[in-house]
Structures are given as structure tokens and as C-alpha cells.
Amino acid sequence: MTYGPAEMLTIALAREIKDGDVVFHGLASPVPMTAMKLAKALGKNFTELTITDGVDPAWDKPAFVGSTLSSNRLDGAVAYYGLDEIFDLACTGRVDISFLSLVQIDQGGHINMSYVGGTNAQPKLRMPGGAGTATLTRVTNRTTIWKTKHDTKSFVQKVDCATTTADPNKIFRVLTNLCIMNFQNGKLEVEGIFPYTTLAEVKENTGWEITQTDVPVIPEPTAEELAALEKVDPNRIRYIEF
Amino acid sequence: MPVGGMFGSDLLEYNPDFYSIMKSPFNGEEVVCVRSLQPDWAIVHVQEADIYGNARILGSKFQDILLSRAAKKTIITTEKIVDTEVMRKDPGLTAIPHFLVAAVVEAPGGAKPGICFNGSFAPEDNKADDAGMKAYLKAVKEDTVQEYLAKVTEGRV
Amino acid sequence: MLKKLMSMAEAVDLVKDNQLLALGGNALHRTPAAFAHHLGKANRKGLKICGAAPGYASDVLCAAGSVDTIYFGFFGFENEYGLAAGMRKGCQSGKIRAVEGS
Numbered sequence: 001m002t003y004g005p006a007e008m009l010t011i012a013l014a015r016e017i018k019d020g021d022v023v024f025h026g027l028a029s030p031v032p033m034t035a036m037k038l039a040k041a042l043g044k045n046f047t048e049l050t051i052t053d054g055v056d057p058a059w060d061k062p063a064f065v066g067s068t069l070s071s072n073r074l075d076g077a078v079a080y081y082g083l084d085e086i087f088d089l090a091c092t093g094r095v096d097i098s099f100l101s102l103v104q105i106d107q108g109g110h111i112n113m114s115y116v117g118g119t120n121a122q123p124k125l126r127m128p129g130g131a132g133t134a135t136l137t138r139v140t141n142r143t144t145i146w147k148t149k150h151d152t153k154s155f156v157q158k159v160d161c162a163t164t165t166a167d168p169n170k171i172f173r174v175l176t177n178l179c180i181m182n183f184q185n186g187k188l189e190v191e192g193i194f195p196y197t198t199l200a201e202v203k204e205n206t207g208w209e210i211t212q213t214d215v216p217v218i219p220e221p222t223a224e225e226l227a228a229l230e231k232v233d234p235n236r237i238r239y240i241e242f
Numbered sequence: 243m244p245v246g247g248m249f250g251s252d253l254l255e256y257n258p259d260f261y262s263i264m265k266s267p268f269n270g271e272e273v274v275c276v277r278s279l280q281p282d283w284a285i286v287h288v289q290e291a292d293i294y295g296n297a298r299i300l301g302s303k304f305q306d307i308l309l310s311r312a313a314k315k316t317i318i319t320t321e322k323i324v325d326t327e328v329m330r331k332d333p334g335l336t337a338i339p340h341f342l343v344a345a346v347v348e349a350p351g352g353a354k355p356g357i358c359f360n361g362s363f364a365p366e367d368n369k370a371d372d373a374g375m376k377a378y379l380k381a382v383k384e385d386t387v388q389e390y391l392a393k394v395t396e397g398r399v
Numbered sequence: 400m401l402k403k404l405m406s407m408a409e410a411v412d413l414v415k416d417n418q419l420l421a422l423g424g425n426a427l428h429r430t431p432a433a434f435a436h437h438l439g440k441a442n443r444k445g446l447k448i449c450g451a452a453p454g455y456a457s458d459v460l461c462a463a464g465s466v467d468t469i470y471f472g473f474f475g476f477e478n479e480y481g482l483a484a485g486m487r488k489g490c491q492s493g494k495i496r497a498v499e500g501s
Contacts, residue, residue, distance in 0.1 A: 027426060027452060028477040051425075052302035064365045066478045069428045071301035071359040072368055083451065084308055091246025110250075114499055118491075120256040126490035126497065128475030128482060131452070134501040135247035163499070165250030240478050248501065257498045260470075276500070279449050279470060283414060285456070286423035287431040294400035299429070305451050306423040313421055317410050318403075319434050326400075345410040346403045352433040356455045359429065370427045375480050378459070382484035387462045391440045395433075 003221050005177035006031075006242045007229060008194050009148065011221045012175050013099070014039040016144050021046040021096040024086055024140075026131055029068045030237045031146055032099035037063075037232040042225065049086055049095075055079040062233060066240040087132065090139050098140040100133050102147060104159045105174065107208040109166030109183045111137070111145070112159040120161065134164040142171040148241045150176035156207040177242070178202050180218060192218040248274040284313035286338065287352045289360070291320035295343025296329045296336050301359030307337055315344040319352045321360075374399055411437045417445040426454040426477050439463035451500075454483075461485035461495060468496045 013035035017023055023046055025032040036048050040059035048056050050073045058076025065072070074080075081089075089095055104112035113133055117124025137143045143166065147154060166172035172183035173191075179202050182191040190212055193202055203210045221229075244264075248254065254261045254274065262275045286306045291297040297318050299306060310316045316338060323346070329336045352358070355374025360367055377399050381390035393399045411434065414420065424430035435456035442465070448457045449470035457474070460466050462485025469490075474483045489495030 027473065028475070030478060053304075054302075061363075065368055067357075067368075067427065069302070069425050069477065070357070070368050071428075072363050074301060075363050080303075082303065082305070082307075084305060087246070114253070114497075115490075120252075120497070122493040123491060126482075126487045129471055129473045129497075129499045130251075130253070130501050131473035132501045134251040134253055135245065136501075138247035138249055162250065162252045167250070245501075251501075253499050253501070260498050279419060281421035281449060282418035284421045284423065285431045285434055287429050287434070293402050293404040295403045296400075302425070302428065304423065304425040304429070306429075309421040309423055309450070317413065317434065319407075319410075319431050323404070340400050340403070343403055345405050345413060347405060347407050347410045347434070349407065349433045352431065353424065353429050354432055356424065356427040356430040356432050370480065375427075375455075375476075378455075378462075379480070379484050382462045382488060387459075387464075387485075388440070391436050391459070391463065395436045395440060 003226055006238045007221055007226060009146065009175060009177055010035045010038060010229060010238050011225045012180060012218065013144065013146055014042065016173065017044050017046055017097065019045045022049065022089070022094060023047065023097045024049045024090070024095055025068060025099050026051045027069045029099060030063070030066050030240050031148065033063065033068045034233045034238045038225070038229050041228040041232050049081055051083055053080045053082050055081050059232060062235055063237045064235050066237055087135060090136055093139065093141065096141050097144050098136040099144050099146060100136060102145055102154065103127050104154055104156050105145070106156055106159050107188050108186065109172055109188055110159045110162040111164050112161045113163045114161045116160050130163040137164040138167050140170070142173065145174040147174065147176045150178040150202070151205050152207045155205065178205065190215050192216045194218055195220045243278050244273045244275050281309065281313040284309035284316040286310065286316060287319045287349070287358065288337070289321045289358065290324045290328065291318050291346050292324055292326045292329060293346060294326065295340040295346050296326065297338040297343070298329065298335050299337040300361055303337055310338045310342050316342050317345045318343055319347045319349040321350050321352065321358060323348050407433065407437050410434070411441055414438055414443060416443050419447040419449060421449050422453060422456045424454055424456070425452045426475065427480065428454070430454040430456040432456050432459070435459040439465065458483040458485040461489045466495055468498065470498045470500060472500045
């Protein structure tokens with residue numbers, strides 16, 4: 001079966017989830033939402049918390065709208081658990097993965113979701129905001145960033161504003177359409193590249209100097225993973241982000 | 243009030259009248275505190291309310307319950323008015339009780355062009371009104387917002 | 400229990416200049432759009448908006464020039480409709496102060 005970056009990234013995110021985890025996705029998160037459904041379809045046993053108050057909604061009911069705030073995310077849920085409660089849970093160390101995105105990131109693990117250019121008082125481009133990133137990045141056990149477009153506009157030398165900074169005492173991982181990065185010793189390092197790209201392409205699309213010369217290739221999607229992905233996302237909602 | 247996380251964020255310096263880092267009086271640990279906000283009004287659109295302001299929400303409640311508790315008073319707009327008996331049959335489903343509410347307005351379609359869950363999970367019931375959203379975004383771009391508001395409040399969008 | 404049923408116009412009249420409003424819903428979901436359309440026409444000034452994820456209704460008030468301060472975590476319309484146009488225009492022109500919560 002053929003696959004592209006949309007499949008690879010969704011599958012890579014699903015692989016980050018472990019049995020027993022408590023995992024949260026927020027709004028504007030079609031790819032993580034799909035990754036969580038995929039992880040369940042592949043038999044992982046974890047707790048899915050959604051921004052729409054739903055606990056473990058039915059993973060086998062395909063999404064048909066891109067909005068991850070849709071009440072469809074309540075369909076088949078076993079319980080209700082509000083967003084304010086999810087934040088309390090996270091702040092007391094009981095959320096394992098928060099899936100978060102970004103507008104800009106730099107090698108020091110600073111993430112910008114606030115504005116680009118200008119100043120905070122009068123920005124050139126005002127972005128929607130952190131959506132809880134500044135809280136969650138510091139308290140979630142494994143912050144897992146996803147970014148569907150790895151380019152020099154997003155992966156910059158220095159962010160215009162640090163909405164949040166990675167906590168060096170916690171796990172902080174960045175998954176893009178090209179590679180997986182891990183935060184170690186105060187820096188983001190490339191942990192592995194996807195089979196269809198090269199380290200040269202990753203370097204070309206990253207605004208800081210990557211000094212690594214040799215990184216492993218991440219295993220491509222298996223037939224089982226691809227089949228399960230087609231099953232949970234037949235309407236290809238994941239493509240809305242690509 | 244104290245909040246979790248937030249360290250390592252530039253947001254703390256941009257708004258010193260909203261954020262403050264304090265030391266916990268119990269163990270000396272640094273904690274980020276935010277100024278509490280008490281809204282004058284919470285304005286919530288619901289699917290069912292009675293004439294006294296008891297309101298029920300179908301689907302995700304988001305933070306609306308919190309908003310109604312924080313605000314001085316709440317204004318409810320509702321898809322439909324129901325008899326209070328509906329609330330009395332299952333009071334656990336009453337999201338906002340009447341004593342927090344100052345006004346109830348019957349407003350069917352009151353979330354449009356946004357989405358208001360009606361109990362159906364079908365695609366056509368869970369999408370925004372595309373024409374409405376596009377008309378709004380165009381009005382903002384072209385600086386014709388008051389014209390747009392006149393049209394939409396007269397049902398002409 | 401006191402009867403509270405009133406017209407949209409009467410309810411809109413309750414909101415005065417410079418007040419702090421918390422509009423419910425999230426992004427495009429269950430947003431009090433009709434109320435915001437009517438309040439937007441009423442030309443209030445100096446309103447402040449707060450919410451975890453203000454959406455369409457709050458954006459209408461920003462676009463109508465009624466808002467001077469917003470307190471929010473995320474203010475946008477998600478993937479399909481993109482950035483909150485009114486809020487963005489207001490912040491970029493320096494007319495709206497953004498107090499980002501997290």
C-alpha cells in the first residue's frame with residue numbers, strides 16, 4: 001500500500017501512545033484525533049480525553065468534519081470530563097501526553113503560538129494563541145508536538161515570542177512531516193527521519209544548524225497500521241492539515 | 243489565584259497586571275498567579291431553557307457552567323423554551339439554574355453561522371453554515387461589518 | 400422563581416459600555432452568535448471579552464469595534480475557517496489589547 005506524509009505522521013503519533021496512558025487532544029487537532037483512534041484500532045489500551053468533555057468516545061465512528069470540537073467527539077463516550085478538570089488533572093501530573101502544535105519553534109525548545117513580527121502590543125500577525133500550551137508543556141509528562149509542515153518559516157533560529165519553553169526535566173518530542181526530534185540537554189536533536197526524506201532535506205528545512213551527520217530511519221508504516229488508518233479515517237480528515 | 247505551569251513563557255512579562263509570580267506561603271515554592279476575572283455577564287446559547295432561566299445544554303458544555311458561576315449574572319439565549327417540568331424530571335441535566343440568570347431570549351438558530359448540536363451525529367447537522375461564515379469573513383476584510391450585521395439580524399444572509 | 404423571558408433587544412440593553420463579558424461555546428460551536436450580531440449593531444465601546452476559547456460571537460464584537468481587551472487561551476476558528484478575522488485586525492492595528500492566558 002502506498003503512503004504519504006499524512007499517513008506517516010499520523011502513524012508515528014499513534015506509536016507514541018503506550019498502554020495505560022491518559023492522552024488529551026484539544027481543538028484544531030484532526031491529526032492527533034485520528035492518531036488516537038488509530039492507536040485504539042491497533043489494540044492500545046489507554047484513556048482518551050477530548051476537549052469536548054468526552055472520555056473514551058467510540059474510536060470506530062469515523063470523523064466527517066475537521067473540527068475536533070464537534071459533539072461527535074462525545075459519541076460513544078463512557079463519561080464526561082470537562083476541560084477545566086483536564087487542566088487540573090494535567091497540573092497534578094496525571095496526563096501522560098498532550099498533543100500540541102505550534103507556529104514557530106527554535107532549537108532551545110521555545111514554542112510560539114502568539115504572534116509573528118511586530119510586538120505583543122501591535123503584532124504584524126496575531127495568531128490564535130497557545131490554547132493551553134504554556135500550562136500543559138510544563139506539567140504534562142510527555143509533551144508531544146505535531147507539525148504537518150516542517151519548513152524554515154516554522155523551524156526558526158529564534159522565535160518571535162516564547163509562548164512556552166520545553167521543560168528540561170520532562171519529555172518533549174516534536175513530530176513533523178519529515179522527522180522526529182527529541183529535546184535533550186537543552187536542545188532539540190533529530191532522533192530519526194522518515195523513510196521518504198533525507199537528513200539533507202531536514203537540514204534544508206530547519207532554520208538552525210543541525211550538526212548531526214547520521215540519524216536512523218524510522219520504520220515505515222506497516223500494512224496493519226495503514227489498513228487500520230483507512231478504517232478509522234475513511235473520510236481522510238487527516239488531510240485537512242496537509 | 244494560583245495556576246499550574248506557565249514558567250518559561252513570555253506571556254508572563256507582557257501582562258504584569260494579570261500575572262504575578264509568588265512564593266507559596268506553605269513551602270516557599272514559586273507559583274504563577276493570575277488576577278481573577280469576574281465577568282459582568284456570561285452570555286450562553288443553549289438548546290433548552292424555561293422562562294425562569296433554568297437551562298439545559300446538549301452535547302459538549304465547554305466551560306459554560308464555569309462562566310455562569312463566575313459572572314455576576316448570565317444571559318441565556320435558547321433554541322427553544324420548554325416547560326419547567328422537563329427540568330424537574332432530571333435536575334442533574336440542568337446546567338445553569340435560574341437564580342444565576344437575568345434574562346432568557348428565545349432564539350432558534352441563535353448560534354448560526356456556528357454549530358449548535360441538536361442531538362444528531364449526522365454530518366449535515368454538525369457543520370457550520372458555510373455561506374454565513376464566508377459572508378462574515380468577507381465583511382471583516384472589506385470593512386462592511388455593520389452592513390453584514392444589519393443583513394444577518396434581518397435574516398438576509 | 401422569577402420570570403426572565405424577554406426580547407433580544409431588551410437583553411442586549413442590559414450590556415453596557417466597558418463591561419467584561421464571557422461568551423459561551425467554543426470557536427464555532429454553540430457560540431451566542433445572534434446575541435453578538437444584535438449587540439454588535441448597538442455600538443457599545445470598551446467591552447472586555449474573556450474565555451478559554453472565544454469564538455465567532457466574540458469575534459463579531461471585535462470586528463464591530465466594541466472591544467478593547469481580550470483574555471483568552473485560543474481565539475480562532477479551527478482549521479476550516481482559520482484565523483479569527485475581527486480579533487486579528489483589532490490586535491494588529493493596536494486597537495485591541497490581547498492578554499493571552501496560556
